[in-house]
Amino acid sequence: MKKPDPQPPKWATSFLRWYCRPRLLEDLEGDLYEYFLRNVREKGPGRARFVYMLDVIKFLRPYTIRKIELLTFITHFMMIGSYFKTSRRNLVRNKLFSFINIVGLAVSMSVGLLVIAIVNDLRSYDDFHEKKDRIYRVITRHQDDGQPPMDLASSSVRVAQRLGGDVPGIEDFTIIRNGFSGDAKVGQNTFPLEGTYADQSFFKVLTFPLIAGNPATALKEPYSLVLTEKTALKLFGNTHVLGQTVRFDTLDYQVTGVAKDVPHLSHIRFDALISFATAYATFGKKDEGFDNWDNVWSNYIYVTLPKSGNTAGIQRAFNQVSKEENKALYRKKVTLSLQPLKDIALGGKLSNNTGPRMTPLMLWILGGLAFVIILSACFNYTNLSVARSLRRSREVGVRKIIGARGSHVLGQFMAESVMIAFLALLFSFGLYLFLRREFLALDPHIPEIFTLGLSVRSVLCFVALAAFTGLAAGFLPAVFFSKINALSVMKDASGIKIFKHIGLRRVLIVAQYALSLIFIATTLVGYSQYKGFLNFDLGFNTENILNIKLRGKDAAALKKELAEIPGVKQVSQSSMVTSLGSIYGFTMKYQPGAASPGNAPMAGDSALVWMNMVDENYLPIHQHQLLAGKNFTLRPEKGKESEIIVNQQVLKRLNIAGRDPQKALGQVVEVDGQKLAIVGVLKDFHYGTMENKIEPVMFRYSKSETWGYLNLQIASKDVESTMVKIESAWKRFDPVHPLKANFYDQQIEEAYSEFSMMVKTIGFLAFLAICIASLGLFGMVVFTTETKLKEISIRKVLGASEPGLIYLLCRGFITLLAIAALIALPATYLLFDKVILARFAYHQPIGVAELLGGTLAVMLLALVMIGSQTAKAARSNPARVLKSD
Amino acid sequence: MKGTNLGEFEELVLLTIAALGTEAYSVAICDELERYTGRSAKLGVVHAVLNRLEEKGLAKSHLGDASATRGGKRKRFYEVSHAGKVALTRAKELREAIWRNIPGFNLEGSI
Numbered sequence: 001m002k003k004p005d006p007q008p009p010k011w012a013t014s015f016l017r018w019y020c021r022p023r024l025l026e027d028l029e030g031d032l033y034e035y036f037l038r039n040v041r042e043k044g045p046g047r048a049r050f051v052y053m054l055d056v057i058k059f060l061r062p063y064t065i066r067k068i069e070l071l072t073f074i075t076h077f078m079m080i081g082s083y084f085k086t087s088r089r090n091l092v093r094n095k096l097f098s099f100i101n102i103v104g105l106a107v108s109m110s111v112g113l114l115v116i117a118i119v120n121d122l123r124s125y126d127d128f129h130e131k132k133d134r135i136y137r138v139i140t141r142h143q144d145d146g147q148p149p150m151d152l153a154s155s156s157v158r159v160a161q162r163l164g165g166d167v168p169g170i171e172d173f174t175i176i177r178n179g180f181s182g183d184a185k186v187g188q189n190t191f192p193l194e195g196t197y198a199d200q201s202f203f204k205v206l207t208f209p210l211i212a213g214n215p216a217t218a219l220k221e222p223y224s225l226v227l228t229e230k231t232a233l234k235l236f237g238n239t240h241v242l243g244q245t246v247r248f249d250t251l252d253y254q255v256t257g258v259a260k261d262v263p264h265l266s267h268i269r270f271d272a273l274i275s276f277a278t279a280y281a282t283f284g285k286k287d288e289g290f291d292n293w294d295n296v297w298s299n300y301i302y303v304t305l306p307k308s309g310n311t312a313g314i315q316r317a318f319n320q321v322s323k324e325e326n327k328a329l330y331r332k333k334v335t336l337s338l339q340p341l342k343d344i345a346l347g348g349k350l351s352n353n354t355g356p357r358m359t360p361l362m363l364w365i366l367g368g369l370a371f372v373i374i375l376s377a378c379f380n381y382t383n384l385s386v387a388r389s390l391r392r393s394r395e396v397g398v399r400k401i402i403g404a405r406g407s408h409v410l411g412q413f414m415a416e417s418v419m420i421a422f423l424a425l426l427f428s429f430g431l432y433l434f435l436r437r438e439f440l441a442l443d444p445h446i447p448e449i450f451t452l453g454l455s456v457r458s459v460l461c462f463v464a465l466a467a468f469t470g471l472a473a474g475f476l477p478a479v480f481f482s483k484i485n486a487l488s489v490m491k492d493a494s495g496i497k498i499f500k501h502i503g504l505r506r507v508l509i510v511a512q513y514a515l516s517l518i519f520i521a522t523t524l525v526g527y528s529q530y531k532g533f534l535n536f537d538l539g540f541n542t543e544n545i546l547n548i549k550l551r552g553k554d555a556a557a558l559k560k561e562l563a564e565i566p567g568v569k570q571v572s573q574s575s576m577v578t579s580l581g582s583i584y585g586f587t588m589k590y591q592p593g594a595a596s597p598g599n600a601p602m603a604g605d606s607a608l609v610w611m612n613m614v615d616e617n618y619l620p621i622h623q624h625q626l627l628a629g630k631n632f633t634l635r636p637e638k639g640k641e642s643e644i645i646v647n648q649q650v651l652k653r654l655n656i657a658g659r660d661p662q663k664a665l666g667q668v669v670e671v672d673g674q675k676l677a678i679v680g681v682l683k684d685f686h687y688g689t690m691e692n693k694i695e696p697v698m699f700r701y702s703k704s705e706t707w708g709y710l711n712l713q714i715a716s717k718d719v720e721s722t723m724v725k726i727e728s729a730w731k732r733f734d735p736v737h738p739l740k741a742n743f744y745d746q747q748i749e750e751a752y753s754e755f756s757m758m759v760k761t762i763g764f765l766a767f768l769a770i771c772i773a774s775l776g777l778f779g780m781v782v783f784t785t786e787t788k789l790k791e792i793s794i795r796k797v798l799g800a801s802e803p804g805l806i807y808l809l810c811r812g813f814i815t816l817l818a819i820a821a822l823i824a825l826p827a828t829y830l831l832f833d834k835v836i837l838a839r840f841a842y843h844q845p846i847g848v849a850e851l852l853g854g855t856l857a858v859m860l861l862a863l864v865m866i867g868s869q870t871a872k873a874a875r876s877n878p879a880r881v882l883k884s885d
Numbered sequence: 886m887k888g889t890n891l892g893e894f895e896e897l898v899l900l901t902i903a904a905l906g907t908e909a910y911s912v913a914i915c916d917e918l919e920r921y922t923g924r925s926a927k928l929g930v931v932h933a934v935l936n937r938l939e940e941k942g943l944a945k946s947h948l949g950d951a952s953a954t955r956g957g958k959r960k961r962f963y964e965v966s967h968a969g970k971v972a973l974t975r976a977k978e979l980r981e982a983i984w985r986n987i988p989g990f991n992l993e994g995s996i
Contacts, residue, residue, distance in 0.1 A: 024936070027948065030958030031911050031928060037954075058929050063936055 006045035008036045008052040016056045021066045028059065076411045086395065087416040096782065097388065098420075100775045101381050105424035107768055108370075108377035109469060110431035114439060115370040116461045117432075117452045122358055124455070125265045125345035129207045131304050134171070136311065136338040138163075138301040139350060142294070145331040153350040155301050157284075157291040158325065159336060160199075163303065167317040169310075173303040174198065174205040178354070180274050183736050185247040186235045190736045192551075193231070193248075195272035197279045205302050206268065212242045213257025222277040226257035231271045251282075264451050267344050267355025268300075293325040294334050297352060303338070311338050356449040372515055373768055378473040379508040380776035381417065385477035386505065387783045392481070393489045400486035410482040417474025418467055425466040443757055476504075506816055509780065512773040513820035513858070514827075519766030520854035521828040525846055526759040529837065532844035533752050534745075538579050539685025541623040542744035546712040547577050548730070549740040554704050558733040565729070567715045567722030572617035575708040577744070578687045578697075580751040585610045588698065589670040590654040607653045609646075609671075610687050610695060613702035619645070619682075621713045628661035629680035632701045641701050644669065644676035648684045650696040671698070686842075689751060693841040711744075770858055777813070778865050785809060785873040793878035802874045809870035810863075817862055821855050891943070891972050897922070898934050899973055902944060903965045910949070910960040911935060935963060943969035 013029065020028060032055055039048035091098040129135055138159055143149035160175040180195035202208075203215035210218065211229065218226050225246055232239045232255075235246065245252045253274070262269050284290040305311070318336040326333050339347065345357055396409055404412075440447045555573070563571050576584060589606040612618075616632045632643050646664075650656065657663035661681035668677050687697045702708075714722055723741075730739040742750075749756070785792075792805055800808075829846060837843050891899070901917050902909040911932055918926040938944040949960045965973070984990075 026958050027911070027961035028932065030955035030960060031932070033956040033958060034912050034954070035928060055929070059932070061933065063933065 006040050006048065008033065009049050012053045012056040016059070019060060019066060020064050024064055028064070032056065032059075075408060076415075079408065079412070080415065083412045083415045084419065086412075087419055090392070090416075091420070094388070094391075097384050097779060100384065100779045101420055102424045102427065104377035104380045104772045104775050105374075105421055105469060105473070106427035106431060108374040108772060109421075109424060109428040109465060110435055111373050111765070111768065112370045112465050112469075113428060113432040113462055114435050114452075115366050116465060117436070117458055118366065118450060119363055120455065120458045120461065121265060121450045121452060122345050122356075122363070123342075124457075125355070126267055126341050127265065128263050129341065131205070131207070132341055134305045134307065134309070135205065135341040136303050136305065137341065137344060138173075138303060138336055139339045140296045141333075141335045141337070142296055143333045143335075145333075151348075151350050152296055152352050153339075153344075153354065154297055154299055154352040155336065156293055156296045156334075157299055158293045158295070159321075160299070160301055161291060162321050162325075163301070166321055167314055169305065169313045169317070171304045171306045171309070172201050172205050173301060174201040175276060175299055175301045176202065176268070177276065177279055177299045179298055180272075180279075182248040184235060186244075189235075191235055192737055193235075193272055195225075195274045196268075196270040197276045198226075198273045199276035202273065205304050208262065209260050210257045211239065211260060215257070218257035219273060219275040220277070221254075221256075222275060222281040223251060223253045224256040224275040224278070225253040226259055226273040227255060228259050228261050228271055230261050232258050253278075269355065294329055294332065296334060300354065302341075314338060369765055373765060373772070374469055375472075376512050376515060376769055376772045376776075378469065379512050380772060380779065381420075381473035382476045383505050383508055383776060384779045384783070385413075385417075385474070386480055387780060389477070389480060389484075390787070393484055396481050396484050397486045397489035400484070401490065406482040409484075410478045413478035413481050414471060414474045417478070418470030421466045421470030421473065422463075424469075425462065429462070442760060443753060505780070509773075509777065509813075509816050510820045510823070512769075512776060513817055513862075514823040516766065516769040516773045517821055517824035517855050517858060518828050518831075519762060519769045520858060521825065521851050522831065523759060523763040523766045524850040524854045525828065525832055526755070526762060526836075528847055528850050529832075529844055530752060530755050530759055533690050533755065534749060536686070536690065536842065539624070539683060541621075542579075542748060544714045544716050545621065545744040546714050546726070546741050547744060547747065548710040548712065548726075550706060550708055550710065551734060551737045552706050553734055554706055555710060555733070556704065558729060559710065561729045561733070562710065562712060562726060565722060565725045567718060567725070569713040569715055570617055570621050571713075572621045572711045573615045573702070573705055573708060574618055574711055575613035575702065575705045577709055577711075577747060578612055578685075579689065580747055581689045583610055583688060584612075586671050586698075588650065588654065588696075590656055590667070591670075592656075605654050607650075607696060609650055609653075610697045611671075612687075612697070612699055613705055613708065614699050615701065615703060618699070618711065619680075621711055624685065625683040627681045627683050629665045629678070631680065633679070634701070635703060636701065638702065638704075639674075641674065642677055643679045643701055644671070645680040645682060645699040646678055647682045647694075647697045649694060650698060651681065653696045671700070676700070690840045690842045766854075770861070774861060774865065777862055778869075781813065781866050781869045784812075785869050789873060789876065789881050792873055793876070793881040796874075796878045797882070802871070805874040806867065806870045809873065810866050813862070813866050817859055821859070825851055825855060891976050894930075895934055895938060895943075896973065896976055898931060899938060899943060899965060899969055902963045903970075903973070907962070907964075909963045911963075914963070938969070939963075941968075942966060943972055 016029060016032070017025060032052060035055070036048050036052045039051050043051075126132060137153065138155045140152045140155045140159075141149050142152055157175065160173065163170060163173050175198070177197040180197055182193060184191045184193040198219055200217065200220045202219055203210065210226070213226065218224060227235065227241065229239050232241050235241075236244065239258050241255050241258060244255045246255065247253070256275075257273075259273070280290075289295050303314075305314070315337065318338075322333075322335045326335075339350075344353075345355065346360060346363075347357065349357070349359065399409060399412075436452050440450070440452065559571050559573070562568055576582060585608050587606050588609040591605075616635070619626070619631050626645075627648070629645070632645070634641075634643060636642065646669075648659075648661070651659045651661065651664050654669070656667050656669075656678070664678050664681055666677055668675050670676070682697075682699075684694045685697075686694060688695065712726070726741065727739055730741075788809070792809075795805060795808075828851065832846050837846070897918060898914060901914050901921070905913055905917055911928065914935070915926045915928055915931050918931065935944065935946075939946055943966060944963050945966045946961050946963045949962050951957055951959050
């Protein structure tokens, strides 16, 4: 066969036809074609096509572009009533398909609404400040020579001192400092209170209205205190407290103002403000490093720019100031920059940040998941609409014959899908209200960060989402309908090629199912991994251990009292709770031979070793295994210890006694200036979380850790009454602070709560994705069997068996599901293997059972659906079906 | 009026239309211009100029018969209108008037 002549690219011609004025179009198209033929001869078809394309684009000029045809445009508006009517009739006539479409869209859009509400909340953070567009935070980059830099949200007191004189272009600035904490005494009552230090321009820069007191002077004098309404009510029972005094420790503070409660969406939150002068007066004067340039850890500085100000000049001044100040630093550099207020909640990662923060990446992931779910529902709509086109093609034919153009039909079907999307929006809003409640209850931290309230902006976004979803869902069917040839439809409706787009529909179904399977497999594997973390053998016992946090009081008396409670078996004490993610370490030095004075000391080695300060009961309660040696025997006072217990990793890292636990006993190491002899060697255990490898750990002895924990071993029966007794003992011991006691296992669960949240979220999405995909598949099966009913009947008459017919009908769908599974399972495996679990040093192997389990369940569900429908069709009476024609 | 002025390229195109007689359509004009000037004449440029000439009333156009060579698309043939002829003549006279006033002009030594 002769190869067809080369033709110019179709899309370019369509594009030309679309934009070009009708008067110029014909001859221009001819001209370009003539040139195209000439180029094919001279330069070859590829080059000719390229030139043609370029030419089409080059001809896009003011004089060639068509004017908007007002009439076509107006017709759309006039026809909306008619579109509405036909759409409504169609919805009512095909209840099953309407149900699938509306439910699918509603469910998926509710997730979209939630994501919109989350993004909206984060974007509305700190919106209440009057000068929000002009407020900047001074942020710091701290870099030791030869180490990667650290970006901090905090800066130093020195910066505030330099801001006053050396940085032009600043309207105002204020400095705040975290870390005020004490027991407030009012009359006979004592309340624990945490506050923020702030200087006198605080209320000038930031908008926190006072209901009493003068904002200009409230934070001027030392020992001034501004309470929020809530705190004032807590301390005094009313808010008319101006001039009252509150006693902290030995000092009296005067209440100089009462502020309105801090709005929920604020990155600065406080219960009380203490004048910054107080910080100077109480500890700043004594601490020589207080206003050092490199003391950048606990102060936050906010500046406002004048209305027409810009940041460039300030940055230059910052660079100058940093240069001057860095001269005094040894081997390190501290530089400053400005961060706009609105970037704080939605910006990059900074250490020492205050308030919630979410990286844009996280938002993209969230948005992406919602997008995938909505897309899945749109696929359903597209699939079902195209599949049902046979039923509506006559309507389109009549419209076209009466005079509708392609663009009118396109508009009609787009309008219809948008209408359906809006209908779905109503349902999805109800679902969203339910989802919101569930989301806020997912984790106790979430309600602190989000309010998820409705605002004009969020409602507009909701409507936009519905419109957009409608357009996306309706686009392909609308294009399909607009291309229908009116004449051939009217002559013979069955002539329309409904199976022309079968390839597209197959792809859509495979994509839907692959996504659903990825979601479900992720959920199951994630859940089993999470369970694995909780039940992981940490190398010590965590069962029935209750950890009580101490608040700065020596707990000897409490310990004695607790030990007498019958449900409490043993009590020990530790400075921290291991395996939850917090770490605390010291450098350990070891010089071989230092123990026996006869030998000359050799060059020593040192390493950072994680530490926990414990008493003699700690090891037995937690059932740590001693490989050699024994528990602490001496009971020394603080600072006079001579014993230390280490794990195997310490021997390995410092190469003590050839790593032999027995020989390591008695070796002396130096920690924090103290010489300590190893009295015991522990089997390795997990000090950090599963993300870290097992590292060197030491236990040192301490009789009393006033800020540490009591570890109670509780008898497993009648825990409740034991808890009541513990509570009352605590009340007698420390009436100010509430009891904070948690079971070790629960604390471990909390340490991995991020993981459980993820599993819950993905699990929920999996559920939705499967629902939507199943609905879509169901619709397709119903449709296919309906269209093939006649074929089935004839086959049956000719002698086909029922199982054979069912197989015939199912075959196509089952192949699609198999392809989806083949895509989804390896994808999930790689996702876990390379991305999620790569973070963890220790984890369970990825279970094949979990991977396959979800898939099988989904397949089974799909098979039941396909099977039931096809069986119904196969069992139908051929006589009845064929009679009607 | 600003629009009635004849630019140099416009003049060339208009002359070419006149020279081609009944065969003056865009592609042929381009080819002919190329032949005269030795430079390539881009369709985009010529098409825009033709359009402008027609707007100014210096040229007229009509669609010809369909032919298979152009994918079934008709050609648009141009001819010089009366106003176009006047403009061309005026431009020629203007030049000649100036030429006449140049004393002793010759090309000696410059080529």
